[in-house]
Amino acid sequence: MNNQLIRVGTIYIPVLEPAMSAVWYKDMLGARLNYLDKDKAIMDLADISLFLVKSPGESSNFRDVNGAERFILTFEVDGQDALEAMHSDFIERGIKVGEIENRGHAGRNFIFYDFDGNKFDVWSELSKKYKKRMAAESL
Structure with a gap:
């Protein structure tokens, strides 16, 4: 197979306020802010782009078949x-x-x-x- 996926480039994470979340990622995790507007912040962290996307109170967490939060x-x-x-x-x-x-x-x-x-x-x-x-x- 010639066409292979070689890395994860971007992960989208739901947040309430991109600007506030961007400050948290910068201060707490050492992420670098690349872009910010009212709907999203683009951060570099651990060789990945994190898109902090404005969302109405959702999270990326999910429940597995046994009910454990993942x-x-x-x-x-x-x-x-x-x-x-x-x-x-x-x-x-x-x-x-x-x-x-x-x-x-x-x-x-x-x-x-x-x-x-x-x-x-x-x-x-x-x-x-x-x-x-x-x-x-x-x-």
């Missing part, structure tokens, strides 16, 4: 120490976070919520392909 996105950090440091930093910043969890696979995870209640995940394992790419880019 997230649409998992961010990766480089190892357990980085995960624990980020978890502590998020708590100090006042970000709503869950406990660090062992979900029965490699690494550990925790969840956090943005300004608008959108739920995200953080995992302590970088993919092998990403590690290889980053090593090649640093040469």
Whole structure:
């Protein structure tokens, strides 16, 4: 197959007020604002464009078949120490976070919520392909 999807470029996240949410993403997560109007903010974070789109109180969260609230996105950090440091930093910043969890696979995870209640995940394992790419880019 010649035509293959090679990366996620943009994720759309519903928010109540794009300008206020953009400030939160900048201050709390270190995102960079690229564009802002009354309907959306475009942020760069973790090699992805996040479109914070004005929405009437919706969230990106959903329920699975067992009724558990799920997230649409998992961010990766480089190892357990980085995960624990980020978890502590998020708590100090006042970000709503869950406990660090062992979900029965490699690494550990925790969840956090943005300004608008959108739920995200953080995992302590970088993919092998990403590690290889980053090593090649640093040469």
